[in-house]
Amino acid sequence: MDTHDPMPPVLDVAGLRTMFFTRQGLLRAVDDVSFSVARGEVLAVVGESGCGKSITALSIMRLVPSPPGRIVGGSVTLDGRDLLKLDEAQMRGVRGNEMSMIFQEPMTxxxxxxxxxxxxxxxxxxxxxxxxxxxxxxxxxxxxxxxxxxxxxxxxxxxxxxxxxxxxxxxxxxxxxxxPKVLIADEPTTALDVTIQAQILELILRLQQDLGTAVILITHDLGVVAETAQRVIVMYAGRKIEEADVGALFAEPLHPYTHGLLASVPRLAIMSGQVQAAQERLQEIPGMVPPLTNLPTGCAFAPRCRFADAQCRAAFPPYTQPRRGHWVACWHSERLYGAGA
Structure with missing residues (x-):
């Protein structure tokens, strides 16, 4: 499910599926996730805790703990080689060399x-x-x-x-x-104070520009996404539900979940030359992310969505491209947000 990369992707993930076989049942941590990253591009992956962001990264690096986890489908192609077909010795030659990962807590x-x-x-x-x-x-x-x-x-x-x-x-x-050709940064600033966070992000971006490395930035901080990324993927309950250029996603989100995420972030307004928090009331998304061992039939966001109907509860929506380069998995995005208008 590529969008519109002007350059051939250095990394292409297609139909990735990662399952955890637990006592509570089958946990679909990553379910049919596809995306690509071009050389020198910063791609952000966002969503609430438990949506599958980090397991997607660990799957790409072939670091999913087994047991109980297992990559059960899809491909991860780095410069023409499917990493899922390499043996462990070959994969060790890729990790830290052609592809690296920064974790959120360096002491571990x-x-x-x-x-x-x-x-x-x-x-x-x-x-x-x-x-x-x-x-x-x-x-x-x-x-x-x-x-x-x-x-x-x-x-x-x-x-x-x-x-x-x-x-x-x-x-x-x-x-x-x-x-490396690809750097995965998994919540690289979570454990740091705000001043140091800004310095670390600036450092990653400067080195990325100097070296031409593609960066996958996993974060829950939409402010970070706005400042650093060119494209963004929104995940929910193990699936990709929206993908777009950052400007398009922030200006006109097409999925109710993305709309809710953006509405829950404080916005700044400039008044009399000073930056102040906008007076509008922050909104929260009702409910919780469902347990991945007990996902509802159809769209997993339906129980929390005020627009959900019988169609939403019956089947997961297909990925459509209502606008150029803007993909969404929602039965009603066009009616709700004027997509394609």
């Missing part, structure tokens, strides 16, 4: 008993034919590129000796050390 990803520099240089030596000394020098250079002060000294320190922001910068340095 960094080894506490190894220095930061040794961990970055180990990742470099794994994929590049460099001596130990050359890899150590490159590790220091990467720490310098991510704006860590005194990088040679920091390289000799352990993760617990660094602040949260510095640990996240070290993770970015490690992820980008081999100049």
């Amino acid at each position: 990803s960094l080894n506490p008993v190894l220095t930061v520099g040794s961990q970055i240089s180990e990742a470099i030596r794994l994929h590049q034919d460099l001596s130990r000394a050359a890899a150590a020098d490159k590790a220091v250079e990467m720490l310098r590129r991510v704006k860590i002060p005194e990088p040679a000294q920091r390289a000799r320190e352990f993760p617990h000796q660094l602040s949260g922001g510095m640990r996240q910068r070290a993770m970015i340095a490690m992820a980008l050390a081999c100049n």
